[in-house]
Amino acid sequence: xxxxxxxxxxxxxxxxxxxxxxxxxxxxxxxxxxxxxxxxxxxxxxxxxxxxxxxxxxxxxxxxxxxxxxxxxxxxxxxxxxxxxxxxxxxxxxxxxxxxxxxxxxxxxxxxxxxxxxxxxxxxxxxxxxxxxxxxxxxxxxxxxxxxxxxxxxxxxxxxxxxxxxxxxxxxxxxxxxxxxxxxxxxxxxxxxxxxxxxxxxxxxxxxxxxxxxxxxxxxxxxxxxxxxxxxxxx
Numbered sequence: 001x002x003x004x005x006x007x008x009x010x011x012x013x014x015x016x017x018x019x020x021x022x023x024x025x026x027x028x029x030x031x032x033x034x035x036x037x038x039x040x041x042x043x044x045x046x047x048x049x050x051x052x053x054x055x056x057x058x059x060x061x062x063x064x065x066x067x068x069x070x071x072x073x074x075x076x077x078x079x080x081x082x083x084x085x086x087x088x089x090x091x092x093x094x095x096x097x098x099x100x101x102x103x104x105x106x107x108x109x110x111x112x113x114x115x116x117x118x119x120x121x122x123x124x125x126x127x128x129x130x131x132x133x134x135x136x137x138x139x140x141x142x143x144x145x146x147x148x149x150x151x152x153x154x155x156x157x158x159x160x161x162x163x164x165x166x167x168x169x170x171x172x173x174x175x176x177x178x179x180x181x182x183x184x185x186x187x188x189x190x191x192x193x194x195x196x197x198x199x200x201x202x203x204x205x206x207x208x209x210x211x212x213x214x215x216x217x218x219x220x221x222x223x224x225x226x227x228x229x230x231x232x233x234x235x
Contacts, residue, residue, distance in 0.1 A: 004190055007154055007181060011191065014101045015179075017206050022079040024177060024195055026072035027160050031174040034061045035167070058167040069107030069160050070096050077105075089122055097126070104153040110161040110176055113194070117157075117186050127155045127186040156181050159192075 038057055074096045077084045082100035089095060098105040104126065108118055117123070129152070161176040179200055180192040193200035201208040 007191060010102050010154060011181070012204060015103065015204065016080060016082075016100055017201075017204075019076055019080045019082060019098075019100055020179065020195060020200065022076035023072055023158055026075045026079075027068065027158075027174050027177055030068035030072050031065075031160075031162055031172060032169070034064070035169055035172045038167070054167040058164065058172070061162075061167065061172050062164050065109045065161065066107075069109060069158060072160075073098055073105060073107045073158055087122065095122065099153065102152070102154060103156050105156045105158060107158040107160065110159045110178075111164070112161075113176060113178070115159060115161075117182050117188065119186055123155075123182075124186045127182050128184045129153060129155070154181060155186075 034057070074084055076082075077098040077100065080100070082098050085097045085099065087095045087097055095106065106123065106126070157180045159176065159178040159180055160174060162173060163171050163175055165171050175196070177195040178192060179195060180189045182188065183190050193203055195201075198208050200206075
């Protein structure tokens with residue numbers, strides 16, 4: 001069995017339907033929240049013509065899409081009891097990684113469905129951890145700080161985005177969500193399925209929730225990931 005066949009077999013046998021559905025609901029909630037907040041605050045939105053306020057709100061919405069994915073990924077993991085790691089990058093940024101079964105997941109924003117992997121050093125390192133042969137490297141302090149061992153996991157990516165053409169509910173709402181798995185160099189997708197169109201659920205034989213059902217509503221809360229030193233030991 002080659003590496004792709006092993007990945008495909010693991011996805012079909014072990015990808016969590018509950019986790020994917022939780023991520024979809026959380027992403028819908030995150031994307032809709034900025035528009036909901038603007039409406040509640042009486043931002044005076046103008047829908048039938050270009051408006052400076054609308055443009056500013058749209059630009060802010062597009063800039064913060066990455067945080068939508070991070071929050072949704074973390075919350076979905078907590079919903080299903082998966083492990084979450086708070087990765088510290090050399091530039092001081094923090095990224096969330098979710099470990100669930102034989103997979104680890106990160107989130108990435110996209111502008112269209114032809115999106116190619118957005119290369120970053122930490123993503124390439126994660127993608128390479130599933131390779132049978134790995135180059136031995138000395139830790140020179142330039143690598144992401146991880147508390148957990150992610151070796152042997154398939155790296156999956158939650159790709160998410162919106163139309164982004166106007167600050168309206170449809171323009172800012174989630175309209176792209178795919179589950180993708182990159183190659184070990186993180187420069188192309190070797191497995192990539194759409195969630196919202198039911199391509200993923202149909203391919204895996206899942207019974208998907210009705211498309212017209214409203215996304216689950218959540219309280220807007222901030223999730224704080226505790227360092228490993230603060231976590232209680234669980235049995």
